[in-house]
Amino acid sequence: MFEKSTWIRLPRNVVVGHGVRSQVVDVVDDLHLQGRPLFVTSPTPREVAADPIAADFEAAGIEPAIVTIEKATFDAVERVIEVAEAEGVSYLVGIGGGKAIDIAKLASHHLEMGFCSVPTAASHDGIVSNRGSVPDGDSRHSVAAEPPLAVVADTGILAEAPWELTTAGCADIISNYTAVMDWRLAQRLQDVEYSEYAAALSEMTAEILVDNADLIRPGLEESAWVVTKALMSSGVAMSIAGSSRPASGAEHLFSHQLDRLAPGAALHGHQVGVGSIMTAYLHQGADGIWRAIRDALASIDAPTTAAELGIDDETVIEALTTCHEIRDRYTILGSGMNERAARDVATKTGVID
Numbered sequence: 001m002f003e004k005s006t007w008i009r010l011p012r013n014v015v016v017g018h019g020v021r022s023q024v025v026d027v028v029d030d031l032h033l034q035g036r037p038l039f040v041t042s043p044t045p046r047e048v049a050a051d052p053i054a055a056d057f058e059a060a061g062i063e064p065a066i067v068t069i070e071k072a073t074f075d076a077v078e079r080v081i082e083v084a085e086a087e088g089v090s091y092l093v094g095i096g097g098g099k100a101i102d103i104a105k106l107a108s109h110h111l112e113m114g115f116c117s118v119p120t121a122a123s124h125d126g127i128v129s130n131r132g133s134v135p136d137g138d139s140r141h142s143v144a145a146e147p148p149l150a151v152v153a154d155t156g157i158l159a160e161a162p163w164e165l166t167t168a169g170c171a172d173i174i175s176n177y178t179a180v181m182d183w184r185l186a187q188r189l190q191d192v193e194y195s196e197y198a199a200a201l202s203e204m205t206a207e208i209l210v211d212n213a214d215l216i217r218p219g220l221e222e223s224a225w226v227v228t229k230a231l232m233s234s235g236v237a238m239s240i241a242g243s244s245r246p247a248s249g250a251e252h253l254f255s256h257q258l259d260r261l262a263p264g265a266a267l268h269g270h271q272v273g274v275g276s277i278m279t280a281y282l283h284q285g286a287d288g289i290w291r292a293i294r295d296a297l298a299s300i301d302a303p304t305t306a307a308e309l310g311i312d313d314e315t316v317i318e319a320l321t322t323c324h325e326i327r328d329r330y331t332i333l334g335s336g337m338n339e340r341a342a343r344d345v346a347t348k349t350g351v352i353d
């Protein structure tokens, strides 16, 4: 008898466009969310978005509680939970980059409350996904969490955010190519759970972004539009899969390990982009897609070398040779690369000198 079942949890309202920040009140109303919200934000997003949105709520007769967090830590998640309980709020709104949104996501999961995502930076595909990522001891990768009930992405705000945040979001999407290669490999060799729909959506998202790379330029609001739609699509692929597999393979292992070895040196998306150049080479060799990935990254001003990441060559080698250990996720790295092989791929792809 066929007994498989699946739950795909997706946002109900996705609103993207110029000036849609002022529609957060309407979106919440449309979802029939009652009572007071708790806004979870961080310092700059508070100024550019959370305070004006709070004014819209006040004008509608709803007084939001606000927590401003400085760092993505479990202490911050605890603080948000405490404030939510003390203020008697009934839903959360994460307003900011990945830090604020992931903290709101994890807190809402714990509180069993709905939450809405209002990104102020198109910096990675966690803005829509059902995955939350907050450093936990040595662990840096995402865990299952609450997906947002709604996403409101104001392209006016996203276009004014620092350009490198947008190029990081693009690179996170471009890395879907190698994430899907790893997922297919793991399915063939380890029979891991696999969704052709999620894999196809993730790959197609990377393709569309690369095909539109010439629209991705600083100061162009259309760039924010193209990138945000890709981030949404990639987040949906993760929700369909019920895991981050469609958007996270060995290139993400490499990035998570860099986060431990060189904390804060580079943005998540930039690290996975450089990782993707190398893991594409490992999958397909010299004549494969690695050059196209490198050229697409270069064309949008994303880093393609260790030096551009601000990370030294030896740290790249250490991350490459150890990152297979950090998670139970089968990838092209198998049971690990030795130092010579790591140096070879990093040199041949120009990531190190």
Ligand SMILES: NC(=O)C1=CN([C@@H]2O[C@H](COP(=O)(O)OP(=O)(O)OC[C@H]3O[C@@H](n4cnc5c(N)ncnc54)[C@H](OP(=O)(O)O)[C@@H]3O)[C@@H](O)[C@H]2O)C=CC1
Pocket (backbone or CB within 6 Å): 042, 043, 044, 045, 048, 072, 096, 097, 098, 099, 100, 102, 120, 121, 123, 124, 125, 126, 127, 129, 131, 132, 133, 134, 135, 142, 157, 158, 160, 161, 162, 165, 267, 268
């Ligand atoms: N859930 C998932 O699948 C994933 C989650 N992540 C998580 O996301 C976080 C990283 O995300 P990221 O967005 O880079 O980090 P942040 O939220 O820290 O934002 C990066 C920087 O951009 C600033 N900023 C945000 N929006 C604007 C704006 N509109 N204008 C000017 N500055 C702005 C922030 O300011 P300020 O410091 O004032 O807040 C911060 O300094 C990490 O915690 C990581 O673990 C990463 C990948 C995937």
Ligand SMILES: O=C(CO)COP(=O)(O)O
Pocket (backbone or CB within 6 Å): 124, 125, 126, 131, 133, 140, 141, 142, 143, 172, 244, 247, 248, 252, 253
């Ligand atoms: O960043 C992600 C997808 O782009 C999430 O992946 P991880 O599960 O590896 O954290």
Ligand SMILES: [Zn+2]
Pocket (backbone or CB within 6 Å): 124, 125, 172, 247, 248, 252, 268, 269, 272
């Ligand atoms: Zn990512």
